[in-house]
Amino acid sequence: MSASNRLTELAVKSAKPSEKVRKLTDGGGMYLLVHPNGSKYWRMDTRIDSKQKTLSFGVWPEVSLTEARERRDEARRKIKDDINPIEEKREQRRIKVVQVQEQERIEQEQATTFEVVAHEWMRRQEPRWTEDHSRRTRRSLEQHVFPDLGDRPIAEIGLREVLDALRRIESEGKHEAASRARQRCEKVFGYGIITGQCEHNPAAGLRDALTPPRKKPQPALKPDELPEFLNRLEDYDGHMLTKLALWFMLYTFVRTKELRLAQWGEFETEGETPTWTIPAEKMKRRREHLVPLSFQAVEVLEQLEEFSGPDGLVFPQQDNPHKAMSENTMLFALYRMGYHSRATTHGFRATASTILNESGLWHPDAIERQLAHVEGNKVRAAYD
Numbered sequence: 001m002s003a004s005n006r007l008t009e010l011a012v013k014s015a016k017p018s019e020k021v022r023k024l025t026d027g028g029g030m031y032l033l034v035h036p037n038g039s040k041y042w043r044m045d046t047r048i049d050s051k052q053k054t055l056s057f058g059v060w061p062e063v064s065l066t067e068a069r070e071r072r073d074e075a076r077r078k079i080k081d082d083i084n085p086i087e088e089k090r091e092q093r094r095i096k097v098v099q100v101q102e103q104e105r106i107e108q109e110q111a112t113t114f115e116v117v118a119h120e121w122m123r124r125q126e127p128r129w130t131e132d133h134s135r136r137t138r139r140s141l142e143q144h145v146f147p148d149l150g151d152r153p154i155a156e157i158g159l160r161e162v163l164d165a166l167r168r169i170e171s172e173g174k175h176e177a178a179s180r181a182r183q184r185c186e187k188v189f190g191y192g193i194i195t196g197q198c199e200h201n202p203a204a205g206l207r208d209a210l211t212p213p214r215k216k217p218q219p220a221l222k223p224d225e226l227p228e229f230l231n232r233l234e235d236y237d238g239h240m241l242t243k244l245a246l247w248f249m250l251y252t253f254v255r256t257k258e259l260r261l262a263q264w265g266e267f268e269t270e271g272e273t274p275t276w277t278i279p280a281e282k283m284k285r286r287r288e289h290l291v292p293l294s295f296q297a298v299e300v301l302e303q304l305e306e307f308s309g310p311d312g313l314v315f316p317q318q319d320n321p322h323k324a325m326s327e328n329t330m331l332f333a334l335y336r337m338g339y340h341s342r343a344t345t346h347g348f349r350a351t352a353s354t355i356l357n358e359s360g361l362w363h364p365d366a367i368e369r370q371l372a373h374v375e376g377n378k379v380r381a382a383y384d
Contacts, residue, residue, distance in 0.1 A: 004026075004027035004028045005026060005027055005069065006025060006026050006027050007024060007025075007026040007032065007065060008065070009064065009065050009066075011024070012024070012032060012040065012060055012065050013061075015032065015034045015040065016034075017034055017035060017036050017037065017038045018034075018036065019036060020036065021033055021034065021035055021036070022034040026065070026068075026069070026072075028044075028069075028072055028073075028076065029044045029045050029046050029072070029076075030042065030043070030044040030057070030068065030069070030072040031043055031044070031045075032060065039059065040059065040060040040061075041056070041058075041059055041060070042056070042057035042058055042059070042060065042063055042068040042071075043055065043056060043057070044057065044072050044075060046075070046076070046079060048079060048084050048085075048086070049084070053086060055075055055085055055086065057071040057072065058071075112153060112154055112155065112192075112197045112198075113150060113151050113152060113153055113154060114145075114146075114149045114150055114151075114152055114153075114154045114157060114188065115146050115149075115150035115151065116154075117154050117188055117191065117192045117195075117197055117198075118141055118145075118146075118150075118184075118188045120191070120195075121187065121188050121191040121192075122134070122137060122138060122141075124191070125137075128286060130281065130282070130284070130286075132257065137184060140177065140180055140181055140184060141181070141184055141188075144165075144169050144174075144177055144178075144181045145165060145181050145184070145185060148161075148164070148165035148168065149161065149162070149165055149185075154188075154189070154192050154197055154198045155192075155197065155198040155199065157189075157198075157202060158202055159202040159205070159206070161202070162182075162185060162202045162203050162206060163206055163209055165181075166178045166181060166182055166185075166206065166209075166210060167210075169181055170210060170211055175210070175211050175212070175213040175214070176213035178210055178211075178213075179210060179212070179213050182203055182206055182207065182210060185203035186201060186203040186204050188203075189201040189202065189203055189204070190204075217350065218344045218346045218347045218350070219339075219341055219342050219343050219344050219347050220343060220344070220347030220348070220349075220350035220351050221339075221342070221343050221347065221348070221351045222351070222354075223351065223354060223355050223358070226351065226355075229337075229339070229343070230250075232337045232338065233246055233247065233250075233337065236333065236336075236337060238333050238336060239318055240303075240306075240307070241304070241307045241308075241315065241316075241318060241325070242325075242329055242330060242333045243333070244300050244303055244304055244307075245259065245315050245325060245329070245330055246330055246333060246334075246345070247296075247300050248297060248300045248301075248304075248315075249330070249345055249348050250348055251293075251294055251296050251297040251300065252276065252291050252293070252297060253348050253349045253351075253352035253353075253370075253371065254278070254291060254349075254372075255284065255346065255349070255372070256327060256330070256345045256346055257282075257327075258278055258282055258283070258289075259315060259345075260315055260324045260325050260326075260327065261282055261313070261324050262276070262278075262313070262314040262315060263311075263312065263313060263314065264308070264309045264310055264311055264312065264313075264314055265311065266278060266279070267293075267301060267314075269293065269298050269301060273292065274292070274293035274297075274298050275290055275291065275292060275293060276290070276291040276293055277289075277290055277291075278290075278291065283372060284372065285372065287372075289372050291370075301314070308321060313325075330345045331344060331345060349371055352371075353367060353371060
């Protein structure tokens with residue numbers, strides 16, 4: 001038996017513990033430590049840089065005698081080549097930790113896709129959004145953004161990638177959709193930055209890279225066309241509920257949705273100042289809106305009591321009192337009256353704005369406030 005290999009596998013297996021740690025020498029600086037609890041550890045004493053060091057080769061029987069000797073011989077070769085096995089092992093552990101952390105980072109980024117962050121952002125915003133706005137935002141992202149960016153880790157998406165996705169929308173002639181998609185992408189990336197899921201917002205600087213959408217104003221009656229329209233509305237032979245809805249729109253010039261969803265409980269018709277109070281959650285700007293009611297508007301409400309009330313929707317569907325009148329009901333009535341492509345219910349707001357501003361009786365900002373607009377000349381220009 002070689003002087004460097006004194007132990008046998010049987011001797012190692014048969015080594016009994018004692019009250020103190022036992023040391024069984026194998027040779028070449030390697031030995032087996034047998035602890036009082038019966039555990040057995042492979043060790044090797046050597047000198048590195050003129051200092052006494054002890055190397056650890058593992059625990060028997062996980063590391064056999066043969067494998068321990070291989071590790072001893074490998075350590076001796078490294079020491080001979082001026083390689084410190086202890087420092088090398090530490091470096092290997094450090095590299096492994098870094099690799100594990102990097103893999104975890106990659107997995108986290110892959111799990112944090114644009115679509116995941118977008119849904120998280122929408123969930124956070126929905127309490128202050130109208131149901132219609134939530135639906136349009138979700139549909140816009142699903143149709144125009146998720147197919148290209150949805151499964152991409154948000155932190156890896158660059159400016160060129162976002163621009164290519166938006167340009168594909170533009171290539172279909174959908175400039176308005178591309179503009180809105182960019183705005184929503186910017187919001188999602190902004191949310192990702194705040195929540196630590198990405199570091200850059202590649203959509204923020206792309207506004208000037210897109211073709212600006214040309215906003216086409218909704219068809220609206222000119223003031224001098226209004227008398228003829230009123231005569232035609234008076235003679236309209238369609239359903240009375242639809243006719244009254246059109247009259248009420250003319251008297252209040254609210255948004256179509258606000259009229260369709262009106263509830264009887266929102267109206268106060270008694271007293272000197274009859275008022276319709278539209279709750280904030282129904283308004284585009286999420287602010288409560290007060291609509292003064294003329295005596296003509298109050299008369300329309302009185303006539304509406306024949307078709308709805310005293311609770312629930314003021315303008316229900318003809319066959320279902322629990323559902324609001326369809327968006328197209330009044331529009332189709334306008335078509336029947338001969339105003340296809342000439343007027344819309346939303347266009348009545350523009351007509352009202354023009355007449356009120358030209359009258360000079362009210363301050364322009366008061367008119368904007370009654371239209372429930374944000375203040376500013378840009379909005380006013382679209383309506384006058």
